[in-house]
Each structure stands twice: as structure tokens, then as C-alpha cells.
Amino acid sequence: MNNKYSAKFNIDYTKFKTTTSKRRRPSATRELTKISYSMPHNVISLAEGMPNEETFPITEITVKLTGGASFVLEGDELGAALQYIPSQGYPPLLQAMREYQKRVHNPPTWDNREIIVVSGSQDGLSKALEAIIAPGDPILVQDPVYPGVTIVLAPHQAEIIPVPQDKLGIVPDKLRQILEKRDIEGKKMPKLLYINATGANPTGSLMPTDRRRKIYQIACDYDFLILDDDPYHFMYFTQEEPTSFLTLDTEGRVIRLDSFSKVLSSGLRIGLVTAAAPLIASMELHIQSSHLHATTLSQVILYKCLKIWGYNGMMEHYRFIRSFYKERRDRMSEIATKYLKDLADFEKPEAGMFLWIKVRGIKDTWNMLMKRGIKHGILMTPGAAFLIDSSMSSNAIRASFSRINYEEMELAMKRLAKLIQDELSYENLLAIDNT
Numbered sequence: 417m418n419n420k421y422s423a424k425f426n427i428d429y430t431k432f433k434t435t436t437s438k439r440r441r442p443s444a445t446r447e448l449t450k451i452s453y454s455m456p457h458n459v460i461s462l463a464e465g466m467p468n469e470e471t472f473p474i475t476e477i478t479v480k481l482t483g484g485a486s487f488v489l490e491g492d493e494l495g496a497a498l499q500y501i502p503s504q505g506y507p508p509l510l511q512a513m514r515e516y517q518k519r520v521h522n523p524p525t526w527d528n529r530e531i532i533v534v535s536g537s538q539d540g541l542s543k544a545l546e547a548i549i550a551p552g553d554p555i556l557v558q559d560p561v562y563p564g565v566t567i568v569l570a571p572h573q574a575e576i577i578p579v580p581q582d583k584l585g586i587v588p589d590k591l592r593q594i595l596e597k598r599d600i601e602g603k604k605m606p607k608l609l610y611i612n613a614t615g616a617n618p619t620g621s622l623m624p625t626d627r628r629r630k631i632y633q634i635a636c637d638y639d640f641l642i643l644d645d646d647p648y649h650f651m652y653f654t655q656e657e658p659t660s661f662l663t664l665d666t667e668g669r670v671i672r673l674d675s676f677s678k679v680l681s682s683g684l685r686i687g688l689v690t691a692a693a694p695l696i697a698s699m700e701l702h703i704q705s706s707h708l709h710a711t712t713l714s715q716v717i718l719y720k721c722l723k724i725w726g727y728n729g730m731m732e733h734y735r736f737i738r739s740f741y742k743e744r745r746d747r748m749s750e751i752a753t754k755y756l757k758d759l760a761d762f763e764k765p766e767a768g769m770f771l772w773i774k775v776r777g778i779k780d781t782w783n784m785l786m787k788r789g790i791k792h793g794i795l796m797t798p799g800a801a802f803l804i805d806s807s808m809s810s811n812a813i814r815a816s817f818s819r820i821n822y823e824e825m826e827l828a829m830k831r832l833a834k835l836i837q838d839e840l841s842y843e844n845l846l847a848i849d850n851t
């Protein structure tokens with residue numbers, strides 16, 4: 417590893433890493449790919465195992481963008497887009513992303529941080545968790561939670577500590593109480609908090625800045641890292657852009673996950689991890705031993721979009737994304753109110769693409785949706801899918817408003833109302849039978 421990976425924050429990151437992570441070693445061939453990208457042009461390399469691009473059957477790729485711009489990949493640029501690259505990412509994209517992250521988040525210090533390109537934020541999530549969480553390690557997790565977290569943690573038998581949320585996300589006082597209690601009881605203290613503060617999946621809440629500051633302070637007081645999974649950062653429906661944890665990160669405690677799935681394409685599978693350099697180094701070694709690097713073609717497409725649109729053009733595109741989803745959010749909330757106001761409770765989501773509906777009078781929505789939903793012509797996600805202990809019951813439903821048209825929204829909410837009414841009558845019948 418070169419010098420850029422020496423720790424400069426006042427944190428010893430080795431104490432956060434698992435033994436497995438500390439045992440990882442760089443692959444000589446991968447390191448040579450890295451060297452080949454930065455070596456002087458007069459060096460003749462016979463070192464890497466790169467195939468000859470002239471044998472690749474793809475000769476041109478044309479990409480047309482909304483707004484009229486387009487680009488053609490051909491010749492050397494196409495060759496590079498179809499070739500192996502260093503595990504950290506396509507070097508021109510990495511450079512562009514450093515500038516992009518600085519402009520978007522303006523973190524207190526930049527020199528001590530690094531970026532790695534990953535195959536979507538789920539890849540970053542699993543790499544980050546697997547670098548830090550060893551079998552039995554405690555981890556703080558917002559409850560309810562995106563199931564992509566629990567599926568990574570399950571094989572490691574981590575001790576998942578649920579942190580309750582209200583309509584603004586994780587409650588700082590409750591987080592502090594959990595930590596105080598563990599400390600008094602002499603229990604192992606968590607090394608990490610998983611949070612998804614903007615457009616929390618599944619609840620759609622958006623945490624205000626003062627609450628984020630309190631949570632950051634608790635992380636400093638109890639010496640843990642914050643894994644900020646933020647795929648909906650640019651999909652907020654409030655006036656102000658949310659302040660990310662990276663913006664608040666004076667001590668180097670934040671591992672930030674970015675995703676381009678919701679704003680560019682989910683199939684390109686592109687995300688970023690931004691964190692203190694020693695943590696990124698661990699993830700890079702893991703990627704060297706798994707998929708080598710995120711798809712080069714996707715990285716080149718992202719790079720070209722950023723280059724053609726520029727930073728301002730990208731922000732303009734995000735504005736379009738916001739207005740698109742905001743209109744849908746508004747319609748979905750109106751229609752849900754029309755059909756469900758006497759049957760369920762819900763908050764208008766402040767970001768993201770989900771409505772979190774809590775059904776009155778029904779203990780668990782699992783069987784209702786999974787067994788009888790399709791017969792009623794609807795498919796929605798039962799709340800129990802987002803519980804840390806999925807054997808527990810949940811009266812909630814997650815309904816996505818991202819893709820259906822307004823007619824389908826109307827029909828879906830009408831069908832859901834009927835499904836709930838039938839379920840309530842069925843439960844009443846069961847109760848009478850049991851008396």
C-alpha cells in the first residue's frame with residue numbers, strides 16, 4: 417500500500433477492523449494494473465494480464481442523453497472502457513468524483529479521505545460491514561431497516577442493536593440511553609452505526625440537521641463509526657438539500673455510501689464509498705479478491721455524463737429527478753388519503769420513493785399481502801420484511817410510488833382498502849368463532 421493510505425485522522429482504524437480484514441493482502445497483479453495506469457508512456461509493460469482490445473468485437477458505443485447531448489465511445493477510449501482497471505476505480509472518474517464529493521458535501525477535511533468505486537451501494541455496504549463487523553460484534557442499526565443490511569450481517573451472527581426511529585428518523589436520546597445502559601452493564605460497545613437518514617428505507621423520513629449533529633456527537637462520545645447509506649440524498653422533497661454526515665465529519669468517523677442507481681441507472685451498478693483512507697484500503701483489498709473492480713463501461717459512462725453535463729448539469733438533472741418524484745409523492749399521498757384515511761396512518765414521505773402505511777386493527781400484514789394480496793390484484797411489501805427480527809409482526813406496508821402511473825395508483829389504493837376491509841371482517845369472524 418502506498419503512502420496515501422497512512423492514517424491522518426486522530427483515530428486508530430485498525431481497532432475497528434475485523435481480523436479477516438486485517439489479514440487481507442494485495443494481489444501483485446492488481447497492484448501492477450494500478451502501476452500501469454500511472455507509469456510514464458515510455459515504459460513497455462509486459463506485466464499485466466490484459467487481453468488485447470483489438471480482439472474485442474465491440475467497435476463503437478453511442479450514448480444519447482436526455483436533453484440532446486450524446487457521446488460516442490470508440491478507438492482508445494472504447495478500448496479503455498472495455499478493459500481491466502485498478503480496483504479503486506477508473507482513474508479519470510476517481511479524480512472527477514473527488515471534485516464532485518468536495519462540492520456536494522464540503523467535508524471539514526479532504527486530504528485524509530479516499531473514494532472507491534463500487535458495484536452499487538449494496539456492494540459498498542457489504543464491503544464496509546465485512547471490514548468492521550466480526551462474528552458476535554454489536555452493531556447499531558436503525559429500526560425498521562433496509563433488509564440489505566440484515567442479509568449481510570446474518571452470516572456473521574452480529575449482535576444487531578435496533579435503534580428506534582420516530583418520524584424524523586433515529587431518536588438521539590434513545591440512542592444515548594442504549595449506549596449508556598450497555599456501558600454500565602459492561603457489555604461490548606458497538607463499533608458502528610448503520611443509518612439511512614435521507615428518505616429512510618422503508619419509512620421515507622428525512623432527518624433534520626440538528627438531529628444529525630446530535631447523533632454525530634454521540635458517535636464521538638462513544639467512539640463508533642457511522643455508516644451513512646445515502647442513495648436518496650438528491651431525492652428530497654424539502655426546500656433545503658439535507659446536510660450529510662460527511663459534511664459534519666470533523667473526526668473521520670463517517671463511511672459515506674453513494675449510489676447512482678436512483679439518479680442515473682440502477683442497472684449500471686455504480687456507487688461510491690467515501691471514507692478515511694485506511695478504511696478504503698481494506699475495501700479495496702476485499703474487491704481485489706472478489707470482482708476485481710466495478711464494471712469499467714459503467715464507470716466510463718458516469719464519467720462522460722459528468723464531463724458532458726458538468727457539475728451544474730448534473731445538479732440540474734437531480735432537480736428534474738426531485739420534481740418527478742415529488743409530483744408522484746403528492747399524488748400517492750392524496751390517493752392514499754382518499755381510500756385509506758379510516759383504515760391506516762401514514763406520513764407524507766420527505767424523500768425517496770416509498771409510502772409507509774400503518775394499518776389500524778391488523779397485527780401483521782404479512783399473510784394479508786403475501787397470501788391474499790395477489791388475489792386482490794396488488795403486490796406490496798409487508799412491514800415485517802424491514803424488521804430486524806423478521807419473525808416479529810408488523811402492521812405496516814411499504815408501497816412504492818416510483819413506477820406505477822396515476823391510474824394504477826388509484827386502483828392499487830382502492831384494492832388495498834378492500835383487502836384491509838376484508839381482512840378486518842375475517843379477523844372479526846375468527847374472534848367470534850373463538851368466543
Ligand SMILES: Cc1ncc(COP(=O)(O)O)c(C=O)c1O
Binds near residue numbers: 536538562
Ligand atoms: C437504503 C438503501 N441502500 C442501498 C440500496 C442499494 O442500492 P444500489 O442499487 O446502489 O446497490 C438501496 C436500494 O434500494 C437502498 O434503498
